[in-house]
Every structure is written in structure tokens, then in C-alpha cells.
Amino acid sequence: MSKTKTISPFVTYVYRVDCPRNSSVDSIYLENSAVRLHAVAAGPKDGPVVVLLHGFPEFWYGWRKQIGPLANAGFRVIVPDQRGYNLSSKPRGVTSYTLTELVSDVIAIADQLGYQKILLAGHDWGAVVAWATALLHSERVAKLAVLNVPHPSVMRRFLYTRAGQMLRSWYILFFQIPWVPDKIFSAFNFYVGTRALLRSSRPGTFSLDDLTKYRAAWSQPGALTAMINWYRAALRYRIPFPDRRVCVPTRILWGERDKFLMSEMARESLPYCTSAEVFPFPDATHWLQHEEPEKVSQLLVELFQS
Numbered sequence: 001m002s003k004t005k006t007i008s009p010f011v012t013y014v015y016r017v018d019c020p021r022n023s024s025v026d027s028i029y030l031e032n033s034a035v036r037l038h039a040v041a042a043g044p045k046d047g048p049v050v051v052l053l054h055g056f057p058e059f060w061y062g063w064r065k066q067i068g069p070l071a072n073a074g075f076r077v078i079v080p081d082q083r084g085y086n087l088s089s090k091p092r093g094v095t096s097y098t099l100t101e102l103v104s105d106v107i108a109i110a111d112q113l114g115y116q117k118i119l120l121a122g123h124d125w126g127a128v129v130a131w132a133t134a135l136l137h138s139e140r141v142a143k144l145a146v147l148n149v150p151h152p153s154v155m156r157r158f159l160y161t162r163a164g165q166m167l168r169s170w171y172i173l174f175f176q177i178p179w180v181p182d183k184i185f186s187a188f189n190f191y192v193g194t195r196a197l198l199r200s201s202r203p204g205t206f207s208l209d210d211l212t213k214y215r216a217a218w219s220q221p222g223a224l225t226a227m228i229n230w231y232r233a234a235l236r237y238r239i240p241f242p243d244r245r246v247c248v249p250t251r252i253l254w255g256e257r258d259k260f261l262m263s264e265m266a267r268e269s270l271p272y273c274t275s276a277e278v279f280p281f282p283d284a285t286h287w288l289q290h291e292e293p294e295k296v297s298q299l300l301v302e303l304f305q306s
């Protein structure tokens with residue numbers, strides 16, 4: 001299916017999504033206080049709600065290959081542009097992007113949809129938010145799936161004790177510099193951003209059309225600084241988790257050729273969950289749901305239906 005979305009008065013982009021059977025893919029807006037969240041929605045409106053959270057530097061489009069399979073399985077699929085990204089609000093200041101604020105967006109989505117519990121999946125930064133939501137609000141999450149991000153306690157330990165992970169995470173420190181990373185990322189038509197996607201993924205993962213859509217999202221006023229502010233807030237405003245153990249059924253999916261995160265962190269996360277499984281993908285990179293869309297969709301449907 002083709003969905004047309006007007007990004008500006010001058011440019012129109014077409015998003016291609018595998019259309020759910022007997023359903024439509026719609027844009028909706030949800031509110032969390034002064035923050036307005038754009039989202040794509042599909043599937044039966046009375047179905048169990050699945051929320052899919054994207055990471056950096058993507059937007060809802062990063063989950064496009066999973067929307068149809070989940071909707072066809074009977075789920076109401078909600079895929080937001082997280083705050084700071086694409087068509088969602090971009091509040092000023094680093095404090096607007098603390099983890100508690102990001103988690104509050106997820107809870108606000110559940111509240112406005114009228115659901116006490118949701119099914120939650122996240123990739124990259126979306127997985128960080130998903131982990132935190134399950135830790136801080138376990139009563140609001142029925143099942144959890146995370147792609148290529150470990151439990152926060154494991155991430156913290158590896159960052160402080162493993163030289164290999166420290167080297168892979170060098171960009172986090174670089175992003176702490178004011179305005180310089182923003183300028184470098186956007187220079188020459190976002191050359192650094194598009195090159196990072198292409199060099200860290202399997203050949204053919206991101207098409208020229210995909211990159212055009214990412215550039216359009218990054219070009220939204222205030223988006224790039226807001227996106228990088230997630231990293232700035234992460235180091236400046238850490239939150240202690242009252243209970244470090246995730247108490248909801250969890251699946252950890254991991255592309256083992258990830259250039260950013262060490263794959264051994266996936267299994268290291270199991271002791272921090274009461275019920276969890278790891279599904280490794282030996283030939284996939286950090287961009288797992290793009291490279292292995294059918295298998296990822298199958299594992300999500302199986303978990304959420306169980």
C-alpha cells in the first residue's frame with residue numbers, strides 16, 4: 001500500500017507499507033501534556049494494542065515491514081514517531097529527553113487508547129525506552145520484545161568494564177558536544193547519517209528511496225538537535241531503577257553482526273528477567289527488523305499471541 005504524507009508545502013513523500021488485509025494504515029496524533037506524538041496505526045481497533053518504538057536515527061518507518069504481519073494477526077498496531085523525531089513535537093532543552101519523559105510518552109499512548117496493558121517492542125533507543133517502561137511500569141506491559149539492546153544494568157556494566165564496548169560507543173561521548181555533532185550530521189545533505197546506515201548494515205538493506213525518506217525526517221525543524229539530545233540526556237540525567245528485574249515475559253532478538261553493541265550482552269540480560277528468551281541472528285546486523293523482517297515479525301506475533 002502507498003501512503004502519501006505531506007512533509008512540507010513543497011515536497012510530498014510516498015511511504016510504502018505492507019497493507020494489512022481488510023485494513024488501512026492511518027496517521028493519528030496522541031498527546032502527552034504539551035508533547036504531540038504522531039503515529040501510524042493499523043489493524044482492528046478492538047484488537048490488543050502493540051506499540052513499536054523506533055531508535056536513532058529512524059522514525060516510525062523503521063518498523064514498516066512489521067506493521068502488516070502484526071495487524072493481520074489481529075493486533076492494533078501503533079508506531080509512533082518518538083518525541084523529537086519526524087512529525088512529533090520537538091520540545092527544547094536536554095531535560096525534555098530524559099528517560100522518565102520518554103517512558104511517560106509510552107504510558108500516555110496506552111492511556112489515550114484506553115488500555116491498562118500494552119504489548120511493547122523496541123529497537124535501539126526504542127528498546128531502551130521499552131526496557132525502562134517494563135521496569136518502571138510493569139503493570140502496564142503485558143509482553144516485551146527488544147531488538148539489539150541489552151537490559152540497562154548490563155549496558156551500564158559493559159560500558160564501564162569492557163574496552164570493546166567503550167570503543168563501540170565512542171559516538172555517545174561525541175554527541176555530548178554542543179551543536180558540533182548536529183552540524184556534522186547534517187552537512188552535505190546528511191552524508192554522515194546516510195553513510196552510517198549503509199556502512200553498518202548488510203548490502204541492500206537501505207535503498208536510495210529509504211535514505212530520501214530519512215533525510216526528509218531529519219530535515220524537520222529542530223529534529224536533529226532533538227534526536228541527539230536523547231544521548232545528551234542519557235549521560236546527564238540517569239535514573240535509578242527501583243527494581244532491576246523485568247517481571248514480564250520477554251524476548252530478546254539480536255543481530256550478532258552489530259557494530260555498535262557486543263552480542264554477548266544479549267545473554268547477559270537473561271538473569272535480569274524473570275522469564276526471557278534470546279533469539280540470535282548470526283548473519284544480521286544492528287538493523288535486524290530491516291534485514292530479517294519475516295522472522296522478526298513471526299517472533300513478535302508468536303510472543304504477543306502466547
